[in-house]
Amino acid sequence: MYYIGVDIGSTCAKTTVTDADGKIYFQEVCPTGWSSVDTAENIRKQLADAGFDPKDNVVVATGYGRVAIPYSDKTVTEITCHCAGAVQLFGHQEMGVIDIGGQDTKIIEVEHGMVKNFIMNDKCSAGTGRFLEVMANTLSVTPDQLTVLAEGGSDTSISSLCTVFAESEVISLIGRGEKKENIAFAVVDSIVRKVASQASRMHLAGKPVCLTGGLCDSEYIRKALSNELKMDVETCPQARYAGSIGATVFARKLGAKKS
Numbered sequence: 001m002y003y004i005g006v007d008i009g010s011t012c013a014k015t016t017v018t019d020a021d022g023k024i025y026f027q028e029v030c031p032t033g034w035s036s037v038d039t040a041e042n043i044r045k046q047l048a049d050a051g052f053d054p055k056d057n058v059v060v061a062t063g064y065g066r067v068a069i070p071y072s073d074k075t076v077t078e079i080t081c082h083c084a085g086a087v088q089l090f091g092h093q094e095m096g097v098i099d100i101g102g103q104d105t106k107i108i109e110v111e112h113g114m115v116k117n118f119i120m121n122d123k124c125s126a127g128t129g130r131f132l133e134v135m136a137n138t139l140s141v142t143p144d145q146l147t148v149l150a151e152g153g154s155d156t157s158i159s160s161l162c163t164v165f166a167e168s169e170v171i172s173l174i175g176r177g178e179k180k181e182n183i184a185f186a187v188v189d190s191i192v193r194k195v196a197s198q199a200s201r202m203h204l205a206g207k208p209v210c211l212t213g214g215l216c217d218s219e220y221i222r223k224a225l226s227n228e229l230k231m232d233v234e235t236c237p238q239a240r241y242a243g244s245i246g247a248t249v250f251a252r253k254l255g256a257k258k259s
Helices: 036-049 078-090 129-138 143-150 163-175 180-199 219-229 237-258
Strands: 003-008 012-018 024-031 058-062 095-100 105-111 114-121 209-213
Touching: 003 036, 003 078, 003 237, 012 036, 012 237, 024 036, 024 237, 058 078, 058 237, 078 095, 078 105, 078 114, 078 209, 078 237, 095 180, 095 237, 105 180, 114 180, 129 143, 129 163, 129 180, 143 180, 143 219, 163 180, 180 219, 209 219, 209 237
Parallel strands: 003 058, 095 209
Antiparallel strands: 003 012, 012 024, 095 105, 105 114
16 A cells, blocks of 8 residues: 655646655656646556556645545645645654745744644745746746856845736846846845745744745755845755645555554
């Protein structure tokens, strides 16, 4: 028996498969695309081809598109799954979790290994992966290239927190001949300041803070967040799978109940 967590986010879908002890046997990330239903079916085929057919195992779904997964045995909210995944990844029972997703940013306060409180920025794309993607397109670079450029920039800022107006500011900076590195710096700085402002509304003082989500791969963003929050922000390569890893935690609990 295997335990499968499927996290269909607004931008990417993540899948994790573990055994009863939590050992990971399979992980995959793919674009969500326009249809969560189609994405769920593609994931089912991937799992079956890899020897983890959902019909023979326990599946828990989470994320924006969790209701579009017909073969899931249970659905769990992304806040709960990200908390469980972060606890498993980082080993802290008391901590703050910052998840920068494609369309929203979640700040989760964890106490005794469970969600105590959370804030979600889901009304505006400022401080999210989508904001970074829009600005990268404006600069004709990839999001990864933008964060690399940002490390070599300085002394430029974007005042607007609205993506549309911020894009206009970027276009104005390009028109004035501002260096691409400085504009990239301003974009990342805007994201970091927005996320730090949200985090300041939570009681995270004295607790470790961990970064999950698609931007966790950027060492520069981790450093910039650490500087802005005045504390060392932890992350790891698997942190982008925190939601699906957390879903496997609940799949194992569900499997134990069924047994």
